[in-house]
Amino acid sequence: MTGPSFSLAPGARRFALPPLVAALPLAIVAPPLGALALALGGFVIWFFRDPERTPPPNGVVAPADGRVSVVREEDDCLRVGVFMNVTDVHVLRAPMDGTVETATHRPGAHRPAFTKDSDRNERVDVTLDTHGVSMIAGWFARRIYPYLTAGDEVARGDRIGHIAFGSRADVRLPAEYDRDDLLVSEGDKVRAGETVVALRSR
Template sequence: MRFAPGVRRFAIPAFAAAAVLALVAPPLAVVALAAGGFVAWFFRDPDRRPTGPGVVSPADGRVSVVREEADQLRVGVFMNVTDVHVNRAPFDGRVERVTHRPGKHLPAFSKESERNERVDVDVATDEGPAELSFIAGAFARRIHPYVAAGDDLERAQRVGHIDFGSRADVLLPPAYERADLLIEAGDRVRAGESIVAAKER
């Protein structure tokens, strides 16, 4: 099983505590062992392949945002505690800039989450400018982008993860219209696998 970077920082202390507690307080050792197992499971990073042509979901979870922004469409995916938290590139392109924006840590499914800490990745695609955003939630404290300005992106490649949180958005290129969307709010999707928009159907 592959794991996202950072798993050792959280899992190893829990497993080490379990080993020590096993000698002095076995019930607490069970709790520490369960905590370590939960962390390892939370940071799991399975292989994914797109199920067809088009824009793939950047995250596992439930579609929580579908809205128009000027001449572009935004699709947001909320990740709950049971979802894989490794994010994927929705399309091929080239990273133009990666911008960290400090902010709050409000629940990522709420409207107020627009003020949360986030990392925006501006991408140039063959169909126009686009953006991928990692948005922290109530429990998330670190956003880890794997890409930098000048990097080439391949659809469905791993592009980052958020420790214990929380939402990933894609601002589609202007070439996409509402009729091209294959999802709606409330749908379940999988990162790098589910198709959220396609020009040809």
């Protein structure tokens, strides 16, 4: 599967146009409000940026930009979660090659994405034949946009979705990976599709 070749994630126009359209009349009747609307529209465009990334030839790459907030064992597998703050790119990337088996939306709460309570948040869980990815909404985020459906094939670093305005993305490593294979720990800064979070050591 080849990711979309755009420089802005889908949804940018929907969120950016209202303040940008309002900026001109507001600039005439209330210049400070016009400037604020223009700044808001510019911020939305910047937030939805979708830069190109070059994945490494080997290893499991980070699914998102941000800081590692979760490293834990779960059902005999390791889960690595990345918290995205408002300044990070919010386009998500495939950690490994694989074929999508299911992509399931699960309603839930909207707790801060960097807390343990966020495990009960609204999410989209994507199960692939090689690994799993969870797209988790944060307290402010209300829109998860997966690009995947069952049967899609993805390559390491492909775009697989985005989450609007604050969130978390997790990768569930294959069972053969253990803690000796991890190259990151909680608090580490990572880049989606480029930072290797785990590499088989044997």
